[in-house]
Amino acid sequence: xxxxxxxxxxxxxxxxxxxxxxxxxxxxxxxxxxxxxxxxxxxxxxxxxxxxxxxxxxxxxxxxxxxxxxxxxxxxxxxxxxxxxxxxxxxxxxxxxxxxxxxxxxxxxxxxxxxxxxxxxxxxxxxxxxxxxxxxxxxxxxxxxxxxxxxxxxxxxxxxxxxxxxxxxxxxxxxxxxxxxxxxxxxxxxxxxxxxxxxxxxxxxxxxxxxxxxxxxxxxxxxxxxxxxxxxxxxxxxxxxxxxxxxxxxxxxxxxxxxxxxxxxxxxxxxxxxxxxxxxxxxxxxxxxxxxxxxxxxxxxxxxxxxxxxxxxxxxxxxxxxx
Amino acid sequence: xxxxxxxxxxxxxxxxxxxxxxxxxxxxxxxxxxxxxxxxxxxxxxxxxxxxxxxxxxxxxxxxxxxxxxxxxxxxxxxxxxxxxxxxxxxxxxxxxxxxxxxxxxxxxxxxxxxxxxxxxxxxxxxxxxxxxxxxxxxxxxxxxxxxxxxxxxxxxxxxxxxxxxxxxxxxxxxxxxxxxxxxxxxxxxxxxxxxxxxxxxxxxxxxxxxxxxxxxxxxxxxxxxxxxxxxxxxxxxxxxxxxxxxxxx
Numbered sequence: 001x002x003x004x005x006x007x008x009x010x011x012x013x014x015x016x017x018x019x020x021x022x023x024x025x026x027x028x029x030x031x032x033x034x035x036x037x038x039x040x041x042x043x044x045x046x047x048x049x050x051x052x053x054x055x056x057x058x059x060x061x062x063x064x065x066x067x068x069x070x071x072x073x074x075x076x077x078x079x080x081x082x083x084x085x086x087x088x089x090x091x092x093x094x095x096x097x098x099x100x101x102x103x104x105x106x107x108x109x110x111x112x113x114x115x116x117x118x119x120x121x122x123x124x125x126x127x128x129x130x131x132x133x134x135x136x137x138x139x140x141x142x143x144x145x146x147x148x149x150x151x152x153x154x155x156x157x158x159x160x161x162x163x164x165x166x167x168x169x170x171x172x173x174x175x176x177x178x179x180x181x182x183x184x185x186x187x188x189x190x191x192x193x194x195x196x197x198x199x200x201x202x203x204x205x206x207x208x209x210x211x212x213x214x215x216x217x218x219x220x221x222x223x224x225x226x227x228x229x230x231x232x233x234x235x236x237x238x239x240x241x242x243x244x245x246x247x248x249x250x251x252x253x254x255x256x257x258x259x260x261x262x263x264x265x266x267x268x269x270x271x272x273x274x275x276x277x278x279x280x281x282x283x284x285x286x287x288x289x290x291x292x293x294x295x296x297x298x299x300x301x302x303x304x305x306x307x308x309x310x311x312x313x314x315x316x317x318x319x320x321x322x323x
Numbered sequence: 324x325x326x327x328x329x330x331x332x333x334x335x336x337x338x339x340x341x342x343x344x345x346x347x348x349x350x351x352x353x354x355x356x357x358x359x360x361x362x363x364x365x366x367x368x369x370x371x372x373x374x375x376x377x378x379x380x381x382x383x384x385x386x387x388x389x390x391x392x393x394x395x396x397x398x399x400x401x402x403x404x405x406x407x408x409x410x411x412x413x414x415x416x417x418x419x420x421x422x423x424x425x426x427x428x429x430x431x432x433x434x435x436x437x438x439x440x441x442x443x444x445x446x447x448x449x450x451x452x453x454x455x456x457x458x459x460x461x462x463x464x465x466x467x468x469x470x471x472x473x474x475x476x477x478x479x480x481x482x483x484x485x486x487x488x489x490x491x492x493x494x495x496x497x498x499x500x501x502x503x504x505x506x507x508x509x510x511x512x513x514x515x516x517x518x519x520x521x522x523x524x525x526x527x528x529x530x531x532x533x534x535x536x537x538x539x540x541x542x543x544x545x546x547x548x549x550x551x552x553x554x555x556x557x558x559x560x561x562x563x564x565x566x567x568x569x570x571x572x573x
Binding site: 015026211295 | 357358362453456457458460461463464465466468469470472473476477496499500501502503504506507510538539541542545546549553
């Protein structure tokens with residue numbers, strides 16, 4: 001197992017190199033660059049000399065191979081360069097936004113897991129009961145509901161309810177405060193977006209848990225455990241759930257990694273200064289350094305999360321061996 | 324010799340029996356799966372609306388009417404109008420066609436490709452598994468916006484290119500989930516027995532592994548339909564925002 005972990009960590013290097021090549025090539029395939037957007041906004045024609053000066057200033061006039069080697073060497077030294085659009089260090093831009101995205105991702109994941117796995121299990125055990133129908137309806141509604149609509153509606157509901165109860169509409173704070181500085185203010189900012197994304201996240205997880213449990217509870221070893229007289233909750237927790245959780249933990253891992261930089265619309269609805277909005281701005285401004293750094297960060301998160309999930313497989317199902 | 328002719332042979336009208344069996348089967352399904360029945364009816368209504376949009380829609384979906392902006396539902400406009408005076412019912416009926424085409428084609432293509440890659444990765448294991456999963460890590464981490472812009476920059480705009488851009492991120496998600504189930508199925512005794520019997524890889528994968536991973540696969544497929552429809556909505560917004568920021572010509 002240790003050999004497998006070492007192999008996977010070593011394989012992270014070519015994975016990151018592959019991702020670096022892919023993002024480098026794809027960004028340069030998109031016509032235009034940051035200089036054209038910066039100098040040509042508003043539809044005015046661009047002075048070729050100004051364009052050339054901008055290219056020289058940002059190093060875009062160098063051969064592509066040199067640009068890539070410069071980017072790769074900088075990444076190897078954990079120096080992500082300067083944002084081509086804002087002029088600030090890329091590390092500073094990301095560090096300012098990562099905590100809030102991370103906090104919402106963690107809160108959304110915890111909420112989803114706490115809700116989805118128990119409800120999915122109960123729904124599977126009481127199949128075709130009224131509770132099963134309610135849970136399935138709620139889950140399907142969660143999958144079908146767009147997160148931006150849910151976010152807007154949740155804000156409106158909070159405004160109306162607070163106005164009705166307290167005479168004044170309550171709005172979450174705009175500026176981000178870390179949890180350790182002011183927990184109440186921090187939670188009041190992130191609870192609504194966390195519930196919004198947690199609902200959708202838990203909907204898919206709930207359906208997956210229910211489906212996996214329905215398969216597992218029909219297995220012979222579950223019938224044998226019941227025939228032996230084992231208590232039902234031990235059968236479910238010790239035998240059924242562990243075997244059913246394989247696709248569920250995979251889904252949880254994928255969704256968690258996606259939440260780090262994928263909450264573009266949710267961040268826009270709740271006016272959060274997170275990594276998702278930074279991603280979209282970086283791509284739209286064709287800010288190569290910032291986009292490349294963000295993609296590399298996301299790939300690194302996926303690599304680590306998937307390694308953790310694969311290790312969890314071996315714990316959940318000892319028959320699984322890698323290598 | 325014993326006469327085995329039955330004393331009474333009931334006559335069966337085969338022509339009438341088949342529709343009756345189909346009707347009974349449908350009613351049986353409706354009784355067993357009421358939620359599924361409701362969902363199926365809704366999808367069929369959307370599909371019929373999309374196919375017959377030209378006859379059902381009372382207005383041109385792109386025709387502006389600035390005298391009727393943001394009107395509430397009425398007999399003239401069943402679902403009201405938007406900020407440009409366009410009839411919302413007509414837009415929904417025409418939009419259903421594209422939404423269903425994009426949603427189902429992305430989900431099916433992405434799901435099937437993910438199923439094949441996930442099962443193959445789990446079954447063969449070893450270096451193939453390591454390599455495929457690293458490729459999946461990279462593709463999963465790529466934001467849809469970069470893929471969409473790159474595909475459109477290379478291949479041009481159009482529904483089919485949007486489908487390609489949306490399908491690509493769905494493949495590794497399905498592959499990872501299917502692989503998780505396939506990893507435990509790989510270790511069960513009947514797979515070993517199949518190998519011992521000398522069955523080929525294709526037979527073992529298609530007959531023994533794929534049917535057992537269909538449950539998580541179908542869950543991902545149904546989730547993908549919604550994601551694809553919403554992704555189809557976001558892609559054109561990003562592309563038009565990107566185009567509006569580019570200056571026209573050098």
